[in-house]
Amino acid sequence: MTSLLEGARRLVSRSTDLGARVAGLDEATDAGRGRLDDALVTRAEGVVGRAENRLRLSADHTVVAIAGATGSGKSSTFNALTGLEISSVGVRRPTTSWTTACVWGHEGAEELLEWLGIPPRHRVVRDTLLESGREDTAMQGVVLLDLPDHDSTEVSHHLEVDRLVQLADMLVWVLDPQKYADAAIHDRYLAPLKTHKDVMLVVLNHIDTVPEARRESMVDDVRRLLVADGLEGVPVLALSARHKIGVEGLRQEIVRRVADKRMARTRLEADVRVVAHELAAVSGTSEPGRLSKARVAALDDALADAAGVPTVVAAVEKSTRIRAGRATGWPVVAWVSKLKPDPLKRLHLNLGSAGKELSGTARTSVPEATRVQRARVDTEVRAVADEVSVGMGRPWATAVRRASVTRLPDLGDRLDAALARTDLGAQKMPIWAGVVRFLQWLLILSAIGGALWLGALFAMAYLRAPEPAVPDYLGVPIPTLMLLGGVLIGILLAIFCRVLVGLTARRRARTADRRLRAAIGAVSQELVVAPIEAELAAYSRVRAGLATALR
Ligand SMILES: Nc1nc2c(ncn2[C@@H]2O[C@H](COP(=O)(O)OP(=O)(O)OP(=O)(O)O)[C@@H](O)[C@H]2O)c(=O)[nH]1
Ligand SMILES: [Mg+2]
Numbered sequence: 001m002t003s004l005l006e007g008a009r010r011l012v013s014r015s016t017d018l019g020a021r022v023a024g025l026d027e028a029t030d031a032g033r034g035r036l037d038d039a040l041v042t043r044a045e046g047v048v049g050r051a052e053n054r055l056r057l058s059a060d061h062t063v064v065a066i067a068g069a070t071g072s073g074k075s076s077t078f079n080a081l082t083g084l085e086i087s088s089v090g091v092r093r094p095t096t097s098w099t100t101a102c103v104w105g106h107e108g109a110e111e112l113l114e115w116l117g118i119p120p121r122h123r124v125v126r127d128t129l130l131e132s133g134r135e136d137t138a139m140q141g142v143v144l145l146d147l148p149d150h151d152s153t154e155v156s157h158h159l160e161v162d163r164l165v166q167l168a169d170m171l172v173w174v175l176d177p178q179k180y181a182d183a184a185i186h187d188r189y190l191a192p193l194k195t196h197k198d199v200m201l202v203v204l205n206h207i208d209t210v211p212e213a214r215r216e217s218m219v220d221d222v223r224r225l226l227v228a229d230g231l232e233g234v235p236v237l238a239l240s241a242r243h244k245i246g247v248e249g250l251r252q253e254i255v256r257r258v259a260d261k262r263m264a265r266t267r268l269e270a271d272v273r274v275v276a277h278e279l280a281a282v283s284g285t286s287e288p289g290r291l292s293k294a295r296v297a298a299l300d301d302a303l304a305d306a307a308g309v310p311t312v313v314a315a316v317e318k319s320t321r322i323r324a325g326r327a328t329g330w331p332v333v334a335w336v337s338k339l340k341p342d343p344l345k346r347l348h349l350n351l352g353s354a355g356k357e358l359s360g361t362a363r364t365s366v367p368e369a370t371r372v373q374r375a376r377v378d379t380e381v382r383a384v385a386d387e388v389s390v391g392m393g394r395p396w397a398t399a400v401r402r403a404s405v406t407r408l409p410d411l412g413d414r415l416d417a418a419l420a421r422t423d424l425g426a427q428k429m430p431i432w433a434g435v436v437r438f439l440q441w442l443l444i445l446s447a448i449g450g451a452l453w454l455g456a457l458f459a460m461a462y463l464r465a466p467e468p469a470v471p472d473y474l475g476v477p478i479p480t481l482m483l484l485g486g487v488l489i490g491i492l493l494a495i496f497c498r499v500l501v502g503l504t505a506r507r508r509a510r511t512a513d514r515r516l517r518a519a520i521g522a523v524s525q526e527l528v529v530a531p532i533e534a535e536l537a538a539y540s541r542v543r544a545g546l547a548t549a550l551r
Contacts, residue, residue: 024548068174070149450482
């Protein structure tokens with residue numbers, strides 16, 4: 001309940017101009033904490049806290065509630081202060097069963113009265129401009145409430161009074177000479193109000209019924225009882241609402257409190273301004289720099305270089321060349337290339353789905369970044385930080401720089417892991433290579449068949465056996481055609497495939513390059529760009545908050 005009230009109160013106070021400023025300052029200190037000078041931020045937070053306390057309800061209005069036991073003269077006091085016979089004063093007790101409000105100067109009070117829960121028919125406005133001849137301008141902004149009796153047997157009165165006493169900026173408690181010493185009043189109502197001591201005022205009404213000689217000692221007696229309640233320092237005024245004794249004093253006391261509040265407000269406004277200016281001076285007020293795509297691309301480039309992407313890409317190209325070349329080359333010489341090691345395997349890199357399980361968390365064997373490469377990464381990170389901090393105050397430049405490097409120690413491992421995890425797409429043999437390999441073997445078989453056939457013919461001729469008929473094609477004997485054709489076409493096919501293999505290798509290298517760079521881009525986004533962007537967001541919050549505070 002209390003927090004709900006607190007929230008509503010803040011809502012109302014923030015809807016006012018000073019309230020908005022304070023909210024802006026609050027936002028700025030919140031986002032600036034840990035980034036801007038600690039002492040200054042703490043001081044600004046102090047101002048916010050003070051302001052929020054002061055602006056309890058409405059910055060422009062002071063709610064003064066008149067409370068007390070039934071018949072003590074609340075309605076009479078209300079009427080005496082307003083100079084109007086608004087609230088019914090009665091003999092039958094209790095007389096007042098709803099709260100009546102009188103507002104001096106009505107601009108902006110509707111919302112407040114609405115929130116206080118006072119229906120329009122129970123509101124009266126004293127337009128100070130129309131009250132010529134009266135010095136009521138001092139009362140400007142006062143919202144005076146005549147509450148039902150506090151000791152009512154009616155539960156609804158009780159709740160109403162409790163609620164409004166919580167919301168009031170100032171509480172006027174009315175006592176009367178008959179019941180002022182009642183233990184019940186003190187124990188049940190006054191003592192619990194000690195939290196409101198600073199905003200309380202006690203009047204001893206019906207003072208006209210007390211012989212003049214006894215008045216002072218009675219007021220002293222009230223004071224003594226209040227001290228026992230824990231309400232020391234609360235002013236006590238003698239009053240006769242009916243005979244207008246002490247009414248002027250009461251009015252002046254209210255005016256003084258309102259002026260105090262107004263002064264406090266002016267001072268607060270000045271405090272908010274001063275501290276917001278100081279924050280703006282150290283924080284900077286210009287638009288933060290933008291992180292350009294080109295800058296990030298340059299950083300990713302440096303990272304790719306340091307992580308060994310070119311090495312891996314070259315290995316992908318070479319590996320494809322070797323393996324596809326071996327598959328599609330002329331089988332007679334292709335076996336020679338079997339002696340060459342696969343460069344990708346040497347790097348312990350992912351060759352496809354099978355490699356995925358193997359790579360796991362183990363580091364790849366891509367060479368460590370050289371000093372020059374590491375220096376280039378540092379330069380690029382700094383350039384990124386510098387690009388966004390133009391126009392920001394020094395503390396922000398430091399904060400951005402710090403944010404940009406906090407996660408750099410993880411960078412090496414993360415880049416390596418990204419490399420290890422990336423599917424390079426270099427594993428599968430292209431389909432055409434399989435077809436070519438099949439063809440090559442057919443051609444070899446045909447050449448061997450031709451050679452055997454010719455060998456047989458040669459042997460028969462040597463043994464002078466009758467020459468068998470040899471089929472021919474366009475005059476060339478078929479076995480000769482098989483041998484020469486098999487060898488020649490095989491060699492030509494192998495030469496043609498070298499071109500195809502080269503194209504495939506380059507395409508695969510490009511694919512691997514693209515995938516690796518994407519993986520590295522994700523790492524740099526997480527480790528460098530995101531921390532910087534968090535600082536930028538904080539800077540924007542501070543900037544917007546201060547702009548509101550200094551509006
Ligand atoms: N003699 C004298 N009578 C007063 C004074 N103030 C109020 N009265 C009378 O006391 C009675 C009660 O006054 P109200 O102003 O109605 O008291 P209240 O506190 O508003 O009472 P509830 O609305 O019932 O809680 C009325 O008859 C008033 O005329 C005063 O200063 N002197
Ligand atoms: Mg009354």
